[in-house]
Amino acid sequence: MSSTDPPFGNDHGGPELNDRLRMELRRGSLALAVLAALRREEYAYSLRKKLQAVGLDIEEGTLYPLVRRLEQQGLLHSQWREGDNRERRYYTISALGEAVLQVLIGEWQTINKSLHQLLEEAP
Amino acid sequence: MNLVQRYIQAVKLELPVAVREDIGRELQSTIQDELEAFAQRNGRSPSEAEVGEHLKRMGHPVRVASTYWTRRSLVSEAAYPLYKQALLVAMSVYVTIGVLMAVAELGQAQTWGLLMFPRVLYDIAATVLFGFFAITLVFHYFGDQIAAQPYFWRWRTERLPSVESPAAYLPRPQTVSELLGNVFALTLLAVGPLGFRAYGFTLDFSPVGGVLAALLVLTLLDFGLNLLNLLQPYWTKAKLIVRLLVGLGVGFCLVQLLLIPQLVGASSTLTLNPSQLSSINLSLKFTVGICLAILVWTEGRALLRLLPLRLPRF
Numbered sequence: 001m002s003s004t005d006p007p008f009g010n011d012h013g014g015p016e017l018n019d020r021l022r023m024e025l026r027r028g029s030l031a032l033a034v035l036a037a038l039r040r041e042e043y044a045y046s047l048r049k050k051l052q053a054v055g056l057d058i059e060e061g062t063l064y065p066l067v068r069r070l071e072q073q074g075l076l077h078s079q080w081r082e083g084d085n086r087e088r089r090y091y092t093i094s095a096l097g098e099a100v101l102q103v104l105i106g107e108w109q110t111i112n113k114s115l116h117q118l119l120e121e122a123p
Numbered sequence: 124m125n126l127v128q129r130y131i132q133a134v135k136l137e138l139p140v141a142v143r144e145d146i147g148r149e150l151q152s153t154i155q156d157e158l159e160a161f162a163q164r165n166g167r168s169p170s171e172a173e174v175g176e177h178l179k180r181m182g183h184p185v186r187v188a189s190t191y192w193t194r195r196s197l198v199s200e201a202a203y204p205l206y207k208q209a210l211l212v213a214m215s216v217y218v219t220i221g222v223l224m225a226v227a228e229l230g231q232a233q234t235w236g237l238l239m240f241p242r243v244l245y246d247i248a249a250t251v252l253f254g255f256f257a258i259t260l261v262f263h264y265f266g267d268q269i270a271a272q273p274y275f276w277r278w279r280t281e282r283l284p285s286v287e288s289p290a291a292y293l294p295r296p297q298t299v300s301e302l303l304g305n306v307f308a309l310t311l312l313a314v315g316p317l318g319f320r321a322y323g324f325t326l327d328f329s330p331v332g333g334v335l336a337a338l339l340v341l342t343l344l345d346f347g348l349n350l351l352n353l354l355q356p357y358w359t360k361a362k363l364i365v366r367l368l369v370g371l372g373v374g375f376c377l378v379q380l381l382l383i384p385q386l387v388g389a390s391s392t393l394t395l396n397p398s399q400l401s402s403i404n405l406s407l408k409f410t411v412g413i414c415l416a417i418l419v420w421t422e423g424r425a426l427l428r429l430l431p432l433r434l435p436r437f
Contacts (some may be wrong), residue, residue, distance in 0.1 A: 044149065045156035061182055064153065065190040068146070080148075088156075089149050 031068060032057065035093055035101040037052060038076060055083040071073055075100055126171060127154055130178045137188030146191055154178075197259055202266030208296040211260050215300035217254030219307045221247040293356045305346040312339045325388040334376050341372045343420050361426075370422040377415040381408055 037050050044064050070076045075097035077086055080089050093101065131154070135147040157177060161169045169177070181187060198206045291426040314336060316326055318374070348365055380386065386407045389395045395403075 043156070043162070044153045060153065061187060061190045064149070068191065069193070086152070086155070087148075088152050 008073060008108075012076065029108070030056075030062070031070060032101070032104045034063070034070060035075060035097055038093045038097075041090050041092040043083075043090050047091065070097070073103050126174050126178060127151065127158075130154075130184060132209070133184035134188045137185050138191060142191070144150040150187075182339055198262045198266050199270070202262050205231045205270060206258070206266060208263040208294065209262070210255070211294075211300050213254050213258050214251060217251050217302040218247070219303050221312070222307060224250070226252060267307035293352050293358060295353060298352045298356065300422045302346065302349045302353070305342055305349060309346065312342065319387055323390045323392045323413075325390050326386070334379050335406075338373065341369050341376070345369045366425065367422065371420060374418055374422075377411055377418065380411050381415070384399075386411075390430045 002003060025078065026082055033056055034047070037047055042050060044067060046064055048060065051063070054111065067076065071078050071091065076091050077094050078089050078091045080087050083090075125232060131147050131151050135143045138146055154177075157176065158169055161173070161177070225247050228243060228246070319326055344365070348362060348369070351362070356389065384401075386404050387400075389400055
């Protein structure tokens with residue numbers, strides 16, 4: 001196994017398990033990232049670029065449906081507006097979204113702190 | 124842009140009508156953004172091949188549309204263990220009812236033809252499918268309420284079954300289903316030959332001696348073992364040995380039945396041509412074969428599960 005190989009070999013379930021666990025780990029934190037990024041108004045493509053710029057490269061097929069779901073849950077507002085001679089849908093966080101974001105940030109920090117401790121203890 | 128329009132149209136066709144236009148509009152806007160970014164990076168508009176490549180990278184329209192659907196399941200995770208248990212018991216009841224009804228139908232039949240047995244099998248399958256549908260429907264709509272019943276919050280640890288090896292625990296619904304199977308087999312063994320004789324068939328098992336009597340005794344033994352399992356729902360070595368011996372005995376009897384050239388014959392009162400009689404015998408052997416396959420499957424599965432365990436001796 002080279003240093004660039006995923007940390008799970010075939011004996012531990014193989015690359016599929018590796019991908020699935022990575023996806024699960026990311027899925028929970030993506031909503032937090034999107035809510036945080038939408039404290040400033042963005043449209044779908046610009047949001048994706050914004051997240052990419054900070055190292056979160058999320059596929060269209062994951063990001064765009066997630067944004068819609070957050071909007072359906074009342075955590076985001078959206079409106080169609082004219083910009084650069086064509087229509088785009090702009091998203092921004094709602095009051096409910098802001099409250100949820102604060103809860104998620106608190107949770108994230110607790111998990112982060114605990115994981116940090118555990119990982120430091122690891123041999 | 125023709126390719127983009129076609130792609131969006133294909134995605135829209137797979138979406139719920141209520142959100143179809145909205146998602147299509149947004150998808151068009153984002154694809155346009157992506158293509159404009161391409162043009163900015165390369166100083167030229169993308170060729171049709173490059174547009175096609177971009178769309179291909181986005182994924183098949185059906186897969187793209189599927190990401191906008193909320194995940195649905197027929198039975199919620201909380202209700203699933205109960206659903207599985209209910210299904211096991213209900214399926215056993217339905218299979219028993221289905222088979223008994225089929226036997227009754229066969230008994231009332233005036234003529235015996237080649238199509239008789241496939242139709243009977245179809246009736247059994249239809250009864251079982253109906254049961255599956257009914258249980259799934261109940262759990263689909265009421266599963267969460269059932270799982271939230273106070274019973275599941277008032278349980279006490281000291282009332283859980285005491286076992287030395289937790290993996291050797293035998294769920295009671297499974298035992299109930301096996302008991303139903305025993306009742307069905309006993310009915311068939313006791314009433315089946317009488318029914319065949321009443322309708323003018325002859326049974327000659329002389330080549331294999333008392334195979335039916337042996338099957339009856341073995342089934343009674345298994346019935347007793349299952350009753351015991353209902354009271355003490357875990358495996359012990361003694362129970363496992365008895366179960367395996369019963370299984371081997373039943374398997375031996377079934378093989379003997381398969382080896383008889385003709386299971387049933389026609390008496391002088393029954394007017395059957397040789398091909399009709401041969402199709403009835405073939406169907407009966409097929410049924411015995413299915414029983415044997417099920418036996419090998421269940422015994423093999425039990426062995427694989429239980430052999431590695433450290434079981435209590437008695």
